[in-house]
Amino acid sequence: MRQTLLDLTDDVAVRIHVDPAAAWARARRRTVRRRVGAALVAAVAVVLVVVGLRSLDPRPVALDPADHGSGGLGLPTRLGHQWLSHTLDNGDRPGAAAGLVHRQGVGWYLVLPSGRLVGLLANDDTTGEYPPAISPDGRRVAFMQLGLADDASRLVVAELDTGQMRFLSTVDAGRTRDGVPTNPLAEHRVNGQSPMRFSPDGSHLIVLGGASAAGGPEDGRAVLIGVADGVVTTVTPAGSSLAMPAGWLDDDHLVWIDGEQRQGLVTDLTGTVVQRARLGEPSGVVMTPTAEVDPSDWAQWVGPVSPDGVTVAGGVVPTSGDLAQAVVTYRIRVGETWPGSTNVGTSHLASLCPLSWGEDEMPALPRDAPELLGGEDMVVADASLHIDCSIWAGDALDGPRHRGLTGRLFGYQTAWFYWWWRELLLGAAALAGVLLLGRRRLRSRV
Amino acid sequence: MDEFEAWARGRTASLSRAAYLLTGDLQRAEDLVQETLIRVAGHWRRISRSGEPDAYARTVLHRLAVDSWRRQRARPTEVSAEHPELGVAGPDVERRLLVREALLRLTPRQRAVLVLRYLDDLTEVQTAAVLGCSPNTVKSQARQALARLRDLAPDLLAELEVR
Numbered sequence: 001m002r003q004t005l006l007d008l009t010d011d012v013a014v015r016i017h018v019d020p021a022a023a024w025a026r027a028r029r030r031t032v033r034r035r036v037g038a039a040l041v042a043a044v045a046v047v048l049v050v051v052g053l054r055s056l057d058p059r060p061v062a063l064d065p066a067d068h069g070s071g072g073l074g075l076p077t078r079l080g081h082q083w084l085s086h087t088l089d090n091g092d093r094p095g096a097a098a099g100l101v102h103r104q105g106v107g108w109y110l111v112l113p114s115g116r117l118v119g120l121l122a123n124d125d126t127t128g129e130y131p132p133a134i135s136p137d138g139r140r141v142a143f144m145q146l147g148l149a150d151d152a153s154r155l156v157v158a159e160l161d162t163g164q165m166r167f168l169s170t171v172d173a174g175r176t177r178d179g180v181p182t183n184p185l186a187e188h189r190v191n192g193q194s195p196m197r198f199s200p201d202g203s204h205l206i207v208l209g210g211a212s213a214a215g216g217p218e219d220g221r222a223v224l225i226g227v228a229d230g231v232v233t234t235v236t237p238a239g240s241s242l243a244m245p246a247g248w249l250d251d252d253h254l255v256w257i258d259g260e261q262r263q264g265l266v267t268d269l270t271g272t273v274v275q276r277a278r279l280g281e282p283s284g285v286v287m288t289p290t291a292e293v294d295p296s297d298w299a300q301w302v303g304p305v306s307p308d309g310v311t312v313a314g315g316v317v318p319t320s321g322d323l324a325q326a327v328v329t330y331r332i333r334v335g336e337t338w339p340g341s342t343n344v345g346t347s348h349l350a351s352l353c354p355l356s357w358g359e360d361e362m363p364a365l366p367r368d369a370p371e372l373l374g375g376e377d378m379v380v381a382d383a384s385l386h387i388d389c390s391i392w393a394g395d396a397l398d399g400p401r402h403r404g405l406t407g408r409l410f411g412y413q414t415a416w417f418y419w420w421w422r423e424l425l426l427g428a429a430a431l432a433g434v435l436l437l438g439r440r441r442l443r444s445r446v
Numbered sequence: 447m448d449e450f451e452a453w454a455r456g457r458t459a460s461l462s463r464a465a466y467l468l469t470g471d472l473q474r475a476e477d478l479v480q481e482t483l484i485r486v487a488g489h490w491r492r493i494s495r496s497g498e499p500d501a502y503a504r505t506v507l508h509r510l511a512v513d514s515w516r517r518q519r520a521r522p523t524e525v526s527a528e529h530p531e532l533g534v535a536g537p538d539v540e541r542r543l544l545v546r547e548a549l550l551r552l553t554p555r556q557r558a559v560l561v562l563r564y565l566d567d568l569t570e571v572q573t574a575a576v577l578g579c580s581p582n583t584v585k586s587q588a589r590q591a592l593a594r595l596r597d598l599a600p601d602l603l604a605e606l607e608v609r
Contacts, residue, residue: 009466015472
């Protein structure tokens with residue numbers, strides 16, 4: 001048999017021409033290419049592992065507290081999906097937060113400057129009925145804790161720097177069962193669909209509420225809560241029936257807008273009027289041809305006062321004509337008239353979502369996700385988070401931007417693959433690995 | 447590189463014979479040998495230290511041939527009808543053509559077993575190591591291949607015996 005095969009291939013060797021030198025050179029080039037490719041794959045793998053580990057970091061509350069004095073608190077650029085969710089617990093110290101967001105059907109979350117979300121205890125507030133409040137320095141949040149035993153509720157004030165959490169059982173959501181308050185300790189209630197506001201120094205909280213659940217839902221008035229001592233009082237401007245101030249003028253004074261009477265008031269914390277002025281006709285941008293701004297449509301609990309105490313802003317939602325909404329501001333000054341202006345016509349102003357205000361001339365407008373803020377303060381969010389409201393700390397609005405790796409790579413892009421680029425890269429790497437392994441196994445078989 | 451070139455020039459003839467028997471075509475055999483040399487050159491430092499470049503080259507040649515067969519099954523390639531390597535005319539040429547046709551009608555694995563066992567003169571265990579199968583498989587494949595060759599070319603291959 002061997003002789004037969006040798007005879008068959010007798011002339012073959014002289015007719016086949018191979019080039020060992022060319023084979024050597026080709027092999028060198030392949031080796032170089034293979035090593036470069038392996039180095040690139042290794043580099044990508046290292047980056048993916050590092051990024052993946054950062055995404056899966058199980059220590060969302062172990063961040064260094066932001067340096068408030070140096071302006072370290074700032075806005076994140078992007079809010080992406082969260083692989084691991086963490087709920088703020090008593091003793092957690094996440095440091096100053098940039099703001100708060102509500103995920104439709106899920107609940108309220110703290111937004112850390114890095115863009116990480118930390119759930120509040122009130123996660124069962126799926127409808128966003130009780131908007132929490134964040135102090136201007138981002139170090140303190142207040143929220144209504146719902147869903148306690150027997151449907152009870154209570155107010156919680158959390159110190160994000162120290163981890164201390166105060167539970168004010170004397171203030172609840174005013175819920176009853178069979179006519180009996182679910183929280184027998186409650187002396188005051190907070191109304192739903194009403195914003196809470198911290199004073200500029202964070203020492204007081206003003207909410208719309210009442211004396212207790214027994215007082216009935218129509219018993220709405222401003223409730224002032226001392227954060228440190230838990231003392232609760234109600235405030236009503238003398239000679240007025242106004243229920244809720246537009247905001248804090250400073251730590252000791254409140255600003256009230258009376259659209260019906262076309263007047264603005266400044267009171268101290270007992271309700272004593274220290275200034276009364278006529279509201280000027282708003283000038284400036286006309287919202288739409290069919291919807292004129294009417295101060296009587298002032299939704300006074302929507303807007304805050306600017307940090308410099310000069311301007312108060314409010315949402316105006318016309319009751320007739322077009323359903324457009326606007327932000328109206330009044331310049332607060334010592335005098336008989338507060339000049340008004342209509343600054344922004346927008347359809348994004350959510351009635352349950354309060355404005356936030358930094359040092360800028362105009363308050364930050366909460367918008368529909370994925371764009372949570374407009375203009376230069378833009379924060380974009382993954383649409384799959386279903387964020388329908390955002391509230392921002394004043395210092396965060398004035399602070400530096402925290403872009404993160406994704407922000408640096410993609411800026412404000414919101415297409416789905418920009419939110420899932422890590423997973424897509426990992427999937428591609430895994431697929432390449434499987435194909436490479438399969439090819440090697442195929443080659444090893446005869 | 448000099449060492450590799452010296453080895454390659456010394457092994458080209460035997461590699462070419464094996465490649466031709468595996469592919470049945472001069473051009474494809476040449477490509478197969480050249481690619482084998484490239485693969486050997488890529489790992490020359492390691493395999494020259496191990497002292498078994500011949501065994502490595504043989505394994506690479508057969509595995510490349512397997513890859514080639516699999517690709518052919520998916521995409522058949524044109525094979526030249528001319529075979530100048532078998533001669534121009536005469537009874538020897540006819541005999542070679544007949545043997546070549548008979549070999550090509552074997553399965554790729556049977557062909558590989560014949561080449562390794564009878565051309566390269568490997569044992570059943572060595573053949574099994576190259577092909578990644580058991581010695582029993584080698585034995586049965588060789589027996590079936592020779593039986594089929596006797597059926598296809600009874601006059602010319604009657605003298606063949608299974609070793």
